[in-house]
Every structure is written in C-alpha cells, then in structure tokens.
Amino acid sequence: MSRPRVVVLRGHQANPWELRPWTLLSERFDVVVPQPLRGDGFDASALPLERTPVRTVRDLLPKGRAGDLLTRLPGDRYLGLADALRGADIVHGQELGYWYTAQAARLRERLGFRLVTNVWETLPFADAYRNVRTRPYRRAVLQHTDLFLPATERARDALLVEGVAADRMEICAPGIDTTRFRPAGPTRTDVPEILSAGRLVWEKGHQDLFRAVALLLRRGAPVVPRVVVVGTGPDEDRLRRYAGDLGIADRVTFRSFVPYDEMPAVYSAASALWLGSMPIWSWEEQFGMVLAEAHAAGLPIVTTTSGAIPEVAGPHATYVAPGDWVGLATALVAGVLAGGASEPHRVRDQERVRLYAVEAAAERLAGAYDRVLAVGRP
Structure with a gap:
C-alpha cells in the first residue's frame, strides 16, 4: 500500500529549522517540498526531503x-502549481494571508486533496487590518x-476570533x-556573554x-556582560x-550569518539568551524558536512578555516589559550576572524540552494528517 502523499508549501521560505520534523515521517508519508528557483537565503538542502x-x-x-518590488505588482504565485499538487493526499500551507496557501486553497476542490494550514500569527487582523491583496487570500484559506x-x-485564540470553529483546529507546536x-560541559568565561539572536529589526x-x-557600564557595575548578536x-x-554611540562597541560582537548546524555551539558559549521582542501594530512575537533552543541547551532566558513568549518560555524565564531596558539591567544584575564570571547555570526545563522536541512535533503532524485522511475527500 502506497504512503499518503504530503506536499509542504512554503513558497520561498522553506528553512531547515521548521522542516526538520517532516524528516521523521518518511516511513508513514511521502513528503515533497516544491522548490522555487530562488529562496529567502535559507538553506534546507541538507534535509532528507524530496x-x-x-x-x-x-x-x-x-x-x-x-x-x-516588481513582484508586488502582479503578486507572487507558483506557475503550474496544479501539476505539482496533482495526486497529493494532503497539501500543507501556512497562515491566512500567504499567497501560496491561498493558491492551494483555490485548487483544493478541483484536485481533491485535504488542506492543512499552520498558523503562527497571534493577531486577528480580519479584513479591516489586512491589505487589499491579502484579504481574498484570507477568505479562501478560511x-x-x-x-x-x-x-x-x-x-488558536486568534483563529477563534477570525471565525474558525474550535473543532477545525488543534495546536501543533514546532520542534x-x-x-x-x-x-554544554563545564565552561568558565572571563565575562558573561548574553546571546541576542534574531532578525535585526527594531521589534x-x-x-x-x-x-x-x-547603563551597567555607566553605573560602575562590578560585572558588565558582553553581547553576541546573531542575525541579519x-x-x-x-x-x-x-x-x-553608547560606548560599548568593544563589548558587542556581530555574527551576521551563522549556519544553523553551528548554532548549538553558539548557545554553548553563551551565559544567557535575550529575546527582546516588542509588539508593533502588525506583529508581536509569535513563538520564538530561540526560546525552544535555549530550553534544550539549558540556557537561562531573559525575555519580554510580547505575544506568545510567556507561553513558550514558561515559568522559569526572567521577564521584563517590552522596551524596559532599565528593568533589563536590573534583571541581569539580579540573575545572570549575580555569579560574576562563573560558568552559566545550565538546567533544562524538561517539560518544555520534551514538548518542543522534533520527535514530538513529528507525532503532532502525523496525528493531524491521520485525522484529515480519516475524512472523505472534499
């Protein structure tokens, strides 16, 4: 008996950290990822996926x-997507407002596949807060x-507000x-290092x-950390x-691009993770994969309360209000810097490590696929 065919649509956004759970499904599903000629700088070629x-x-x-800019005029889309989706049992897209998910939604009834849609978005924009192009995308996907x-x-709560019935969704965290x-093994550093990993944007x-x-430097704090910024x-x-401008250039190291396979070593060298996400009108933190990675690495987390962060970071993280840099300085002194230049105190939050393990994520996907396959074709 042939395995159900799953086509994972990610447009130009296919990346190695999100796709990894699908690599564990090869014995149960035939997983295919359509590959545009040009990506967004992510390299997922090392993953064993078709x-x-x-x-x-x-x-x-x-x-x-x-x-x-030219792409924005006609809007992006796959060319010949129907051929790529023909014979699929499941097509897996993401978000209400993405062109490739809407494109699949419009082909669903003609080609007879089931459509599964990941949603990271935590703000229910409805139509009023979406642009003219993505409003019909939302309607088709819904x-x-x-x-x-x-x-x-x-x-999930955002989807409820968007009008999705509770029985049409189930939570599926990444892994x-x-x-x-x-x-990491025992290490000592002369000065604690705070890792700040993420896209280099204000929010x-x-x-x-x-x-x-x-501020710690101006106050004459006995221990002032170094900062490692990873991202572009x-x-x-x-x-x-x-x-x-702030007089701390000698304390800040920028690593514009670190291959994903090298990121575990970056966590091992750090004393703590900072995720300083701040909400803006169009975005708040939707998950924060770095939080799951820090949990697994046993790295102390200092973060904000933006979006889904408290849900993902859990009760053992240290929280400050978004934008509260004075509160952050106080939190660093009371927590991360309290031990001076000693090795980081690495304790895994085992509950969250298990929850966000790639194996658990693969099982969540398989369960979702089994659920939709149990229902007749559209």
Missing part, C-alpha cells in the same frame, strides 16, 4: 530589491482549510533537535540589550553605529 522544482513569478524577475494547526494557544541543542529589541549594558536584517548598520 524536492520538486516549481517556478514562481519572483523567479522570472531580476534578483535583489528591484525584483522584490473557507477551504480542512484543519488549522496553530503553533500556540495564543494563535527542534534536542540531541544537538543540549547543555526584536536588540537595542534594549545595548542600552542595558551601557535592515537594522544591522544602525545597530553597529548605536553600539559605538
């Missing part, structure tokens, strides 16, 4: 910002999705490889960690200048 090339509008346009898989309780992200709050470190984004030059 890929099939499917062109998109963006693939036909010039590279760089000019091509990105109408044709067989099962929604919100990543968190907060995302990480907890054999790779794990507590990720890297600048608040800089402010807290500068439009604010990189500004953040580099800001570290200089």
Whole structure:
C-alpha cells in the first residue's frame, strides 16, 4: 500500500529549522517540498526531503530589491502549481494571508486533496487590518482549510476570533533537535556573554540589550556582560553605529550569518539568551524558536512578555516589559550576572524540552494528517 502523499508549501521560505520534523515521517508519508528557483537565503538542502522544482513569478524577475518590488505588482504565485499538487493526499500551507496557501486553497476542490494550514500569527487582523491583496487570500484559506494547526494557544485564540470553529483546529507546536541543542560541559568565561539572536529589526529589541549594558557600564557595575548578536536584517548598520554611540562597541560582537548546524555551539558559549521582542501594530512575537533552543541547551532566558513568549518560555524565564531596558539591567544584575564570571547555570526545563522536541512535533503532524485522511475527500 502506497504512503499518503504530503506536499509542504512554503513558497520561498522553506528553512531547515521548521522542516526538520517532516524528516521523521518518511516511513508513514511521502513528503515533497516544491522548490522555487530562488529562496529567502535559507538553506534546507541538507534535509532528507524530496524536492520538486516549481517556478514562481519572483523567479522570472531580476534578483535583489528591484525584483522584490516588481513582484508586488502582479503578486507572487507558483506557475503550474496544479501539476505539482496533482495526486497529493494532503497539501500543507501556512497562515491566512500567504499567497501560496491561498493558491492551494483555490485548487483544493478541483484536485481533491485535504488542506492543512499552520498558523503562527497571534493577531486577528480580519479584513479591516489586512491589505487589499491579502484579504481574498484570507477568505479562501478560511473557507477551504480542512484543519488549522496553530503553533500556540495564543494563535488558536486568534483563529477563534477570525471565525474558525474550535473543532477545525488543534495546536501543533514546532520542534527542534534536542540531541544537538543540549547543555554544554563545564565552561568558565572571563565575562558573561548574553546571546541576542534574531532578525535585526527594531521589534526584536536588540537595542534594549545595548542600552542595558551601557547603563551597567555607566553605573560602575562590578560585572558588565558582553553581547553576541546573531542575525541579519535592515537594522544591522544602525545597530553597529548605536553600539559605538553608547560606548560599548568593544563589548558587542556581530555574527551576521551563522549556519544553523553551528548554532548549538553558539548557545554553548553563551551565559544567557535575550529575546527582546516588542509588539508593533502588525506583529508581536509569535513563538520564538530561540526560546525552544535555549530550553534544550539549558540556557537561562531573559525575555519580554510580547505575544506568545510567556507561553513558550514558561515559568522559569526572567521577564521584563517590552522596551524596559532599565528593568533589563536590573534583571541581569539580579540573575545572570549575580555569579560574576562563573560558568552559566545550565538546567533544562524538561517539560518544555520534551514538548518542543522534533520527535514530538513529528507525532503532532502525523496525528493531524491521520485525522484529515480519516475524512472523505472534499
């Protein structure tokens, strides 16, 4: 008997950290990931997943910002997607407002597959707070999705407000490889290092960690940490200048690109993780994969209360209000820096390590697929 065929649609956003759970499903499902010619800088080629090339509008346009702007005129879409989806038992998209999920939704009845949709979004925009292009995307996805898989309780609540019935969804958190992200052996550092990993944009709050470190330096604190920033984004030059303006450039190391396979070593070298997410009108923290990785690495977490962070980080994290850089300085002194330059105190939150393990995530996916396959074709 042939395995059910699952086509995972991620447009140009396929990445190694989200796709990893599907690698554990090969004995139960035939998993395929359509691969545009051009991605968003993520390299998932090392994962043992079947890929099939499917062109998109963006693939036909010039590279760089000019091509990105031109893509906005017609809107991106797969070219010949029906051929790639023919014979699929399940198509797995994500979000209410993404073009590729809406494209699959419009093909669902004609091709007879079940549509499963991941949702990370924690803000119910409805139509009023969406742009003109994505409003029809939302309507198509809401109408044709067989099962929604919100990543968190907060995302589930957002879907309830969007009008999705509770029996059309089940929570399906992502997973990480907890054999790779794990507590390091005993290490000592001359100065504690705070890891701030994430896209280099205002709402990720890297600048608040800089402010807290500068304040500790001005106050003459006995221990002032170093900062390691991992990520890329439009604010990189500004953040580099800001570290200089604050007089802490010698305490801040920027690592613009770290291959995902090397990230466990980055966690091992750190004394704590800072995730400083701040809500803006169009976004709040939807999950924070770095939180799951820090749990697995046994790394102390200092973070904010933006979006789904408290749900993911749990009761053992240290919290400050979004944007409260003075409170962050106080929290660092009371917690991470209290031991001076001693080794990080690495204790795994075992409950969350099990919850966010890649094996648990794969089982959640398999259960969702079994559920929709048990229902007749649309």
